[in-house]
Amino acid sequence: MNERTILSVDILDDDLIASVVRAPFPVHGGRALGRVKLRADQLPGLDTQTAVLARGRMVRDALRQHQGISGVLDSLSQTLPTQVRPLFVMLNPSEAELINWEMLCDSNEQFVALDPRWPIARIIDPINAPSRLPGELTTPVRLMAVISALGIADQRKEWELLRDAVLAARQTGLPVLLKLLVGDSALHTRIRDEIQQDPAGLADIEVAAIDETAARLTQRIRQWSPNILHFFCHGHAGSAGQWLELATANDHVQFAAHDPGTLAGSINLPSQDLVTLGASLGNPWLMVLNCCSSGQGGNGLQSMANQVVSAGFPAVVAMMEPVEANDAYEFTRAFYPEALAALLRARDELKQRASTTLEWTPIMFHARSAISQLGNRDAQASPEWSLPVLYVRGVEAQVFIRPLGIEQAKSDEFRIRAETTAWWLRTAGQQFSEAERIEALERTLAEKGVPRALWPSADGSFEHVGGQ
Numbered sequence: 001m002n003e004r005t006i007l008s009v010d011i012l013d014d015d016l017i018a019s020v021v022r023a024p025f026p027v028h029g030g031r032a033l034g035r036v037k038l039r040a041d042q043l044p045g046l047d048t049q050t051a052v053l054a055r056g057r058m059v060r061d062a063l064r065q066h067q068g069i070s071g072v073l074d075s076l077s078q079t080l081p082t083q084v085r086p087l088f089v090m091l092n093p094s095e096a097e098l099i100n101w102e103m104l105c106d107s108n109e110q111f112v113a114l115d116p117r118w119p120i121a122r123i124i125d126p127i128n129a130p131s132r133l134p135g136e137l138t139t140p141v142r143l144m145a146v147i148s149a150l151g152i153a154d155q156r157k158e159w160e161l162l163r164d165a166v167l168a169a170r171q172t173g174l175p176v177l178l179k180l181l182v183g184d185s186a187l188h189t190r191i192r193d194e195i196q197q198d199p200a201g202l203a204d205i206e207v208a209a210i211d212e213t214a215a216r217l218t219q220r221i222r223q224w225s226p227n228i229l230h231f232f233c234h235g236h237a238g239s240a241g242q243w244l245e246l247a248t249a250n251d252h253v254q255f256a257a258h259d260p261g262t263l264a265g266s267i268n269l270p271s272q273d274l275v276t277l278g279a280s281l282g283n284p285w286l287m288v289l290n291c292c293s294s295g296q297g298g299n300g301l302q303s304m305a306n307q308v309v310s311a312g313f314p315a316v317v318a319m320m321e322p323v324e325a326n327d328a329y330e331f332t333r334a335f336y337p338e339a340l341a342a343l344l345r346a347r348d349e350l351k352q353r354a355s356t357t358l359e360w361t362p363i364m365f366h367a368r369s370a371i372s373q374l375g376n377r378d379a380q381a382s383p384e385w386s387l388p389v390l391y392v393r394g395v396e397a398q399v400f401i402r403p404l405g406i407e408q409a410k411s412d413e414f415r416i417r418a419e420t421t422a423w424w425l426r427t428a429g430q431q432f433s434e435a436e437r438i439e440a441l442e443r444t445l446a447e448k449g450v451p452r453a454l455w456p457s458a459d460g461s462f463e464h465v466g467g468q
Contacts, residue, residue: 003085005072006123006395007063009101011094014039020068022395024085025075029068038062040098046321046383053380056105063104077106079117086361087112090123090395097122097297097306100320102368102386111379113386114372119365121390124309132314133415133454133462134355134399135227135285137347140175140204141340144226146217148183148210149233149291149325150247150255150265156187157329158232158290163205165336174344179224180207181217183265185249210248214269217246218277225408227285228339229278232328234265235291235304235319242304244269244291271304278313282412285398286339286360287316290328294318295389309391314398315360316391327371327384334370335388338363350402354453357397364390399462401453418454421445425460434458 006021016036020027038058044051064070079085089101102120104112113120143166147158159180166176182188191207211217221229234245247255247265254262269277278287287308289295295318297303302310305318317335319328342358349356372385379385392398404411421444429437437458445455456462 002396003083004088004395004397005076005085005118006088006090007069007072008090008092009036009094009096010092011096016062016096018063018066018069020072021090023072023075027068028071032068034066034068036062036065038099040095043100049381051381052103052383052386053105053109055100056103056111057109059099059101059104060106073106076112076118081117083117084359084362085118086359087118087120088123088361088392089120090125091306093302093306095297097303100383100386102320102389103383109380111386113365113368114379116362116365116369119361119368121361121364121392122306123392123395124306125394126310132312132393132398133418134401135314136283136403136411137343137350137400138227138283138403139347140177141169141228141343142177142179142224142226143228143230144179144181144221144224145230145232146181146210146221146246147187147232148181148246148248148252148265150183150245150251150262152325154325155184155232156190158332159187159191161329161332162230162336163202165332165340166205167201168337169340169344172341172344174340174347176204176340178205179226180205181210181220182207183210183247183249184252185209186252188249210246210267212248212250212267214267214273217267217269218273221277222280225282227283228288229281229284229286230288230290230332231294232290232332235289235294237293237296237301237303242271242293242296242301242307244274244289244294244304271307274304275307275311278308279311282408282415284313285315287313288335289316289318290323290331292319292322295320295387295391303391305389305391309393312393314393317360317364318389318391319387320389321383321387323387324384326374327387330371330374331367331388335363335367338366346400350400355399355401357399359397360390360392364388404451404453414448414450414454417448417450418445418456422456422460422462425456425458427460429460 005023018036044054102113166178195202245265246267295305305316346358368385372379
C-alpha cells in the first residue's frame, strides 16, 4: 500500500487553493479545491523569538480551513509509532514555494517534520514535462562532492563527514566511490596526503582541484557521472536570480591575503547551468545543495532545487534560507549515513525482485532532528532545523531497477529512446488506441533491444515499477 499523503497547493487571486491528491486512508471532501487563507508575506520574521511556532500554527490553521485536509491531518495524527507516512506538498509554480510547509505543527504544538512517522517533502509534478525513468542501482555508488565556500572555516569537516559516511557504508557491504573537487589548495593537499598515507583504508577515494571556469567544472562532473552530486558552497537567491558561488584555489589564496578585490568566489553556476548539468547526467539519483538559499524562491522565480527537479531530476535537497556552517556540517553528518543505508536496503531488495522503490523523505527526519538538537536548541524558536527541504519529482516514490549490465553509452542511448517514445505517447500518441500505442512500443523499443525495465506505460508515463 502506498503510504504517501499528497496535498496540492497553488495560488488563485492572492489566496492559496488546496486539495488532497492522495492519502493512505479514506478522505471526505478532499478532492475538492478549497481556498486557504495564508500568504508568505504575512508570516512573521524568523528573527523573532516565537517565529517558528507562530509559522507552524499559521500553516496548520490555514490547512485546516479545508475540510478534507483537516480530516487528513487528524488521520495522520493516529499513525502508529512503527509506521511512516510521508506528507508531501505538491507545489505548482507560485509564491506557495515561499511558505515554510516544513514548520507545520499539530494540535499539540509539536512539529510534524520532527516526528519520524510523517516527514515532510515537496513534490514537483509539471504537466507536459519529461517523465522520470527508473534509476539503475549500480554499484559502486558514485558520490561526488564539490567543496569550496570562500571564507568558511574548517571545510575539512565536510570532507571528514563524507569520508566517515562512505567508510561506514563500505563496512556494511555497500561499495561507494567518492570523488572530491576542492577549491582550497590547503584542504586539497590535506586530503591528498591522507589518501596517500592510507591507500588501503581510503581506496577508491580521489581528490582534484576545482577548475577555473564554470564550464570546466560542469564538464568534469559530467565526465565522472555521479549518482549523487553534493555541493558545499555559497548559494544566492534574489531578484537577480539564483546561482551557486564556488571559489578556486587562487580565490582562496587572495582571500587569505586580504585582497580587497576578492570578496567572493570567481565561479558562478547559475540555476539554468545547474538544470542543464542535472539533465546531462546518465544515471542520477540525488542532488544535495548544502548551500545557502538553494531552496529559496521568490520574486516570481522558482528556487534552484525546484528548477532542477522540474526539468526531470529525480530528487534535490536544498536549504530554504541562509544556513550557518555548523548546521550545514550537521546536516551532512546526519544525512549521508541514513541515505547510504537506504541504498543498501534497496540493493538487497533487488536481489529478490526486479525493481523496488526508495523514499528519501524519512531520511530528512534524521537530518532535521539532528540540527534541532545542536546547542540544546528550542525547536519552537530555532528555524535552523526546518531549512533543509527535499524536492522530489512525481507522485510516486523513486523507482530503482537492477543494473542493466551494459556499458554507459548504450544505457544512455536506450534511455533517450525510451524518453522520446514516452514523449510521443503522451502527445501525438494520444490520438491512437491503447492497442496501437502498445504496438508502437514494441516497434520502437523491442526491435531496438531496449530493456523492458526502461519501457514507459502505454500512456507515456514511467510511474509503473520497473516495467512490471
